[in-house]
Amino acid sequence: MLDIAKLKFNEQGLIPAIIVDTETKDVLMLAYMNAESLRVSMEEGRTCFWSRSRQELWRKGETSGNVQKIVSITADCDADTLLVEVRKAGPACHTGAESCFFQPVFEGEEPPAFRYSDLFEMLRGRKAQPKEGSYTTYLFEKGIDKILKKVGEETTEVILAAKDQDKANTVYEIGDLMYHVMVLMIEAGISLGEIKREMASRHVIDRKVKQEKMVE
Numbered sequence: 001m002l003d004i005a006k007l008k009f010n011e012q013g014l015i016p017a018i019i020v021d022t023e024t025k026d027v028l029m030l031a032y033m034n035a036e037s038l039r040v041s042m043e044e045g046r047t048c049f050w051s052r053s054r055q056e057l058w059r060k061g062e063t064s065g066n067v068q069k070i071v072s073i074t075a076d077c078d079a080d081t082l083l084v085e086v087r088k089a090g091p092a093c094h095t096g097a098e099s100c101f102f103q104p105v106f107e108g109e110e111p112p113a114f115r116y117s118d119l120f121e122m123l124r125g126r127k128a129q130p131k132e133g134s135y136t137t138y139l140f141e142k143g144i145d146k147i148l149k150k151v152g153e154e155t156t157e158v159i160l161a162a163k164d165q166d167k168a169n170t171v172y173e174i175g176d177l178m179y180h181v182m183v184l185m186i187e188a189g190i191s192l193g194e195i196k197r198e199m200a201s202r203h204v205i206d207r208k209v210k211q212e213k214m215v216e
Contacts, residue, residue, distance in 0.1 A: 004038065008080040014050060015082055019092065022071040022085040023193050024117050028092035029100040031060075033082065038073075045070050047086060066090030117192060119179075124186050139183050147187055150180045 009015045014032040021028055031049040033041065037057050040048040044059075047068040051058040061067035068086035075082055093100040126136040139147050154177040161170040185195070 002075050002079065004035075006079055007038075007075060007082075008078065009035065010080075014052075015080060017047075017049065017082040017084050019047065019068065019084050019086055022087055023196055024115075026099055027101055028068075028086070028088065028098070038082075041070060041084075042073070047084060061089065064090065064094075066092065068092070116182075120182055120186070120192050123179075123182055127186055136183060139180075140187065144184075144187055147180065147184050151177070151184055154180050 007015055013034045015034075015038070017031050017033050019028045019031065020026065031047075032052060033048070034050040037048045037050045040057065040059070047060040047070060049058045049060065050056075067089045068084075069089070071085040071087060073082055073084050091098050093102070123136055126134055127140045130137040130141065139150065154173065157173040158170065158177050161173045185191070
């Protein structure tokens, strides 16, 4: 662990803090901390910043309720910038947006990286706002029985492809299965975050068991 006394605050006694959603890895906001707000953040386990406009401590969510619980704080190589991973309760931006970064300035030719969260939100949008001709909308309209049937069918397809040791087809069928499982999740009211937390809890248990075996 880096001694916080080695952090490099600027001439105003501030250090920039980049706030990142620990689940999606989305950049939520950029704020500033001084030594006191950093101490408060670490003691309380939630983000506390220094408001440059009001010249006072600012606990994120103290009026809006959009609290950010801290998962970790990491300094960069020069120790003059902080990366703060948080689990948020509500939008990060005062405008109501999930992130403060939502105004495109430039888009290059390289396509953005695929993210499960983006696909999940698109599928959820098909349920909230049905689109004519959409297969996803069709599944939601047919309901849980149709969705479960498709999950079962795609599971069988994965098994058959894997049994044939056909890697390309197995990858293709797993993609189909994952898509239909996401549709099922939305229909059942299950979020990606819930699945991630479930998997994370299993990882913690597995690591604890391994540590206990090493002690034995």
